[in-house]
Amino acid sequence: MLRASASRSVLLRSILIKNQFHSSARASAVQPFLMPAMSPTMEKGGIVEWAVKVGEPFSAGDLLLNVETDKSQIDVEALDDGKIVKILENDGAKDVAVGKTIAFIADVNDDMNTIVIPDVNGTTTKSPDTEPVTTPKVVKAVNGSTQTFKSTDGPKLKADNNQTMYPSVLLELEMNGISKKEAIKNIEPTGRNGRILKGDVLSYLGKIPKDSAQKIASYIKDFEKLDLKNIEIKTLEPSEDEKPSSTADTVKGEQPIKEDIILSENIVFHVKQNVDYEQLRKSLRSYIDSAYHKAHRESSSNIYSELYDDAFESLLTQDESKARFKVNFELIKVETEQAYAQPHSNDIFDLLSNNSHKTVDLEANDNRNTAPTESEYLVSLSVKLEDQYSDALDKAELFMSLMRQLQF
Known part of the structure; x- marks a missing residue:
């Protein structure tokens, strides 16, 4: 029945009270007039002054009273016609709780002499000589x-x-x-x-x-707190497919042996005849290290694709810093020949032969006998995969392709 001019929230709250008053006014001649809430957080307020006296009729839009909060004073207007029957909280009342009945209102045409005002306290009487009874x-x-x-x-x-x-x-x-x-x-x-x-x-x-x-x-x-004291871990029985076909195949308590995934390859290449074995091995070791790190750096996805995204790939890569494979190699000289001199280069490609046999001029070499110009070597590679990583095989195959370049 109320509308406060202070805020929209108060107006909406007043509309609810208005609807309630309209629905029940036909059934009862008197309706309680409650202390309105001027804000969602308001719990108490004061009555500054009533603008309408007892028995005076009022129309929709008339000022009924002024309500005081801890922040401001607000005018409360009527949304419907009526009259004040009785005022319970007079001018200057303080700390009036929101929702408390502060007055009674009746219809404009109701007779003040026939209106029955209900008891606000709702007290019950007891007989002193008998047991308490419910009324x-x-x-x-x-x-x-x-x-x-x-x-x-x-x-x-x-x-x-x-x-x-x-x-x-x-x-x-x-x-x-x-x-x-x-x-x-x-x-x-x-x-x-x-x-x-x-x-x-x-x-x-x-x-x-x-x-x-x-x-x-x-x-x-x-069910505010769950009792987890009696929870027991259930032992799962193996299904029919998981059960061993015979007791002879497996030993009780023996764990299955996981086989390692190893890539092996033999690579044959030729080097100049006068290259020292240790120098060649040192250069080969350096090349293997370079190929190893390059294979780990390269992405297994197509970096030239429009769908490739470096940041997204880093999210998908498991433990990017972990090694995907381990390399073991053995350098074997296929044929042994006496070298004339030893070059001082450590680059593996400087040591490799151009795969063409050249004839040495006797006069240009102080009349020495002709000797072979290159030697043949074999590199036996063994690459052990760390198969817990999904990209281990791709990176190992990239490493192998880099090693095959020694054959050309």
Whole structure:
């Protein structure tokens, strides 16, 4: 029934109250006028001044009162016609809780002499000579029919007096004429830290079974923490396909031997006759190291493809710094000849022959006998793959292709 001119959120909240007032005004001559919430975080406020006196009618858009918060003063206007029947919180009232009944409002045409104002406190009387009995309380429902619920001696669990109730709870309480004070006193909470939930109100009104809210709360509490103390690791039995065909094939407790993947190749090449074996081996070792590092640096993907991305490839590569294979080699001289002199180059390609036999001029070499101009060597390569890496085979084959260049 209210609209505050301060903010859009207050206007939306007021529209909800307005809709509620319209739906229930036909069933009851008097409606409670609740302390409005001027902001989502507002819990209490003050009443600066009422602009309408008791018995005075008002129209939609008229100023009803000024509400004071800790930040500002806000005008509260009426969205419908009506009249003030009774004011419970007068001018200057402080710390009025949001949702508390501060006045009663009736229709413009209602007779003030015939209007019955409900008791806000909702107290019950007890006979001093008899045991306490529960008194049925009759309230008006939204559809105009009456319903009764019993007001118990008090909840087993105490509700939090300082709680901020959910809008759904406040709406249900207002629709059934229950004040916040009465709800805290009589309704047993099932929410965390004594918070009243909508299910608690419905259970109190008898709209749902009494134990429904407790059962749900108990179920949630039971599964807040999982008991993992009795968990046992299940032993998986081997399937029929995994079972050995005969006991003679395997020995109990013996682990299967994993065979290494090894690439082997023999490469034959020719070098100049006068090259020393140790010098050749040293140069070959240097070339193998260079080919080894190049094979590890090169990507196994096509770097010239439009789909190739260096950053993406680095994400897919497993342990990029780990070796993909290990190399062992053996250098074997196929035929041994006496060399005339030893060149001082360490480059393997400088030591290689051009694969053409040349005749040595006797006069140009101080009349010495003609000797072979090249020697034949064989390199036996053994490359052991680290097969836990998916690109190990590709990099090993790249290394082999680099080594085959020695044959040309």
